[in-house]
Structure formats: C-alpha cells, structure tokens
Amino acid sequence: MTQVHPTAIIDPKAELDSSVTVGPYSIIGPHVRIGAGSQVASHCVIEGHTTIGRDNRIFQFVSLGSINQDKKYKGEPCELVIGDRNTIREYSTYHIGTAQGGGITRLGDDNWMMAYTHLAHDCIVGSNTIFANNAQIAGHVVVGDWVILGAYTCVHQFVRIGAHGMTGMGTVLLADQPPFVMSEGQPAAARSMNYEGLRRRGFSAARVSAVKAMHKALYREGLTLDDAVSRIRALGDATPEVAGDAAMMAEFLAKTPAQRGIVR
Template identity: 80%
Template sequence: MADATPLIHPTALIDPAAELDSSVQVGAYSVIGPHVKIGAGTVVGPHAVIEGHTTIGQGNQIFQFTSLGAVNQDKKYKGEPCELIIGDRNTIREFSTYHIGTVQGGGVTRLGHDNWMMAYTHLAHDCVVGNHTIFANNAQIAGHVVVGDWVILGAYTCVHQFVRIGAHGMTGMGSVLLADQPPFVMSEGHPAGARSMNFEGLRRRGFSPDRIAAVKAMHKALYREGLTLEQAKARIADITASHPEAEADVNLMLDFLAATTPQRGIVR
C-alpha cells in the first residue's frame, strides 16, 4: 500500500523549536519560525511565512502567500518579544499581513475565532479583532484598532489608528473610518459617515423584533434628533424601559459611547 500524503510538505522549512500539533498541515515552501505554535487541524498553504512569537489555534485555514507574525511597522519597536495571537476556525486568505504588537500597545495583536479574512487584509500592531467578523478584500486596519464581534468591513475599507468599531457594525466599500463607529451602525464614505443601522444583519443573527426596535430607537437618538452625545446617551439609557429584552444591546451601546473620547468622537 502506498504511503499516505505527508502532512508537512518536504520543501517546507520549519524550525525544530516550533510547536505544531501532529495534525497540522503545511504546504510547499512555507517557512515557520522557532517561536510559532499551531493548534490541531490548522492547514497552512504553500509559500506562507509564519514568524515571530505567533500562536495559532485550532482548525484555521491559512492560504498561500500570507505573512503572519512579522515585525510591526512602528519605528518605536526595538525588538521586544511581542506577540500575534490567532484563535480558532479562522479563514485567512492570500497575501494577508498580520503583525506582532508593541510594548507601548500591550504587546499583543489578537484575532479571535470564526473570522473570515479575505485577500490582502492587514492587521497592524496591537489591533484586537473579535469573533465572527468579515474583512472583505483589502480591508486594512492601522495600529491599536479594536473591532467588535460580527463586524463586516467592506472591500478597501481603511481604519485610522486607535479607532474602535462596535459589534454588529458594517462599512461600505472604500470607506475611510476616522472616528469611532458605535455598535450596529452602518457607515460609508471618505471620510465615513453613519448611514443607518445594520438591521438586515441583525435579523439574520436572530434578533427579535423588540431588540431591532430598540436598535432603531438608539439610531434615532444618536443621529435623527439633533442631540448632543451626552443627551443621546441619556435618551438611550431610557430605552430598556420600553424594550426590556434589549437591555444587553443598550448596555453594549452605552459602554461603547462611555469610552469614546472627545478627540476621536463618533461617525456622524
């Protein structure tokens, strides 16, 4: 009987100090450095480079020509052992580049679970991306950006450093995000402006009519009544009285807005 196809292609260069589960597959000509750890069931395509202090979880699909764990593009970086941490069941497509963190930013760039990252996506140093997100082709986020769960970034979206994007948000193709985008908001433009809430996405995720009605009320308070941000926050806090099922959604919005600085502001 012929031997089974080897999980590690003979042309792959894997440092003996790297820690790979016995079920990991590595394609031809890929390079994996000494401080890399890869969990069970992850598949690394051909010509990928995984270096630095990089930890990758289980069941990921990493396509050809990706670069993971390279030194960040921050001039302050002096070679400290910062990290890139990738969770489970992510799909990372061709030519994506994810860098390690910096000491000044906490030392870790982090990608959560179940994310769909299309070709040419970029995670700069110290970014934190949640779970179940979709980054379309060429979506690029600068250093220290925080992206909540279930966010969708349209193709060619660019996000300024230190910007936060709240859960369930979405951007249109070619958007340039210069301010914080609250949860549930859909934005587009250069610079991006708020256009609506992601109601269709919420329905697909099983949000009840009452919860969606609460999101509509939050949208009205933020964008339709001419209120200041402080006035809008007070109005939003009252929404749970008429929509008790949406208490967690209201708290999500209020927590996000509480962390928004006057210097950054929110998309308008």
C-alpha cells in the same frame, strides 16, 4: 505525524500539533505554535511569537507574526495570537504588537479574512467578522464581534468599531463607529443601522426596534452625545429584553474620546 511538504522549512523549536499540514516552501519560525487541524498552504511565512489555534485555514502567500511597522519597536518579544476556525486568504499580513500597546495583536474565532487584509500592531479583532478584500486596519484598532468591513475599507489608528457594524466599499474610517452602525464614504458617514444583519442573526423584533430607537437618538434628534447616552440607558431600563444591547451601546459611547468622536 504532522504533514509537512519536504520543501517547507520548520524550525525544530516550533510547536505544531500532529494534525497540522504545511504546504510547499512555507517557513515557520521557532516561536510559533499551531493547534490541531490547522492548515498552512504553500509559500507562507509564520514567524515571531505567534500562536494559532485549532482548525484555521491559512492560504498561500500569507505573512503572520512579522515585526510591526512601528518606529518605536526595539525588538521586544511581542505577540500575534489567532483563535480557532479562521479563514485567512492570500497575501494577508498580520503583525505582532508593541510594548507600548499591550504587546499583543489578537484575532478571535470564526473570522473570514479575505485577500490582502492587514492587521497592524496591537489590533484587537473579535469573532465572526468578515474583512473583504484589501480591508486594512491601522495600529491599536479594536473591532467588535460580527463586524463586516467592505472591500478597501481603511481604518485610522486607535479607532474602535462596535459589534454588528458594517462599512461600505472604499470607506475611510477616522472616528469611532458605534455598534450596529452602517457607514460609508471618505471620510465615513453614518448611513443607517445594520438591520438586515441583525435579523439574520436572530434579533427579535423588539431588539431591532430598540436599535432603531438608538439610531434616532444618535442621529435624528440633534441630541448631544451625553443626552443620547442617557436616552439609550433609559431605553434599556424600560425594556429588559433590550437591556444588553442598550448597555453595549451606552458603554461604547461613554468611552469615545471627545477629540475623536463618532461617525456622523
């Protein structure tokens, strides 16, 4: 049977796997589903249409699935969807989506979410990310896989952060951050590429060299964004080993709105 502390309040309509544990004084609402092996500590509130996958560890005082902080919200049955094997630390707050934004706030798999992190409505966060303490993302933000947000990073609504990127402590991100880029500052400025992170993830020397060439095209040669995209696509065409990395970068840049631009 599910291991629920006698002081916890679980709505009879909630769907919890028999291996789920729930700590003292936690509250779980009727539209919540929690998968096998997940642990909910004490004093958590999980409400709304919230689906949580397998083997997640949710620490005390976390709030998941509360209604969003969007004035346009009229009670539509929007969702929060959390994948597998995530660690969500104390005082984190993740809200459901909005009808205008697709209806779902989503967190992928294997993410390490430190204390006081916030996912606003309609955010899409990939897998294997790290959000350090107090990293906050506003509505409709998209975060790619393997991204690291430094402590107290704040991300403006509708901003996209490409895979393998990183921000420094206290960064304020107002523009799209392309894949592989490291930024810091208020507002954020691009400082380098995340070369050490790529090496730790097994990127070959050729792939790291290609990322260096992308950095040069974007930030060192005074090219327009369109010209930089052309240069990056050509890099992928010339070297099959780096074609996937170049395509990811080029596609990200092609979707960047002109009025927002990228971090510079």
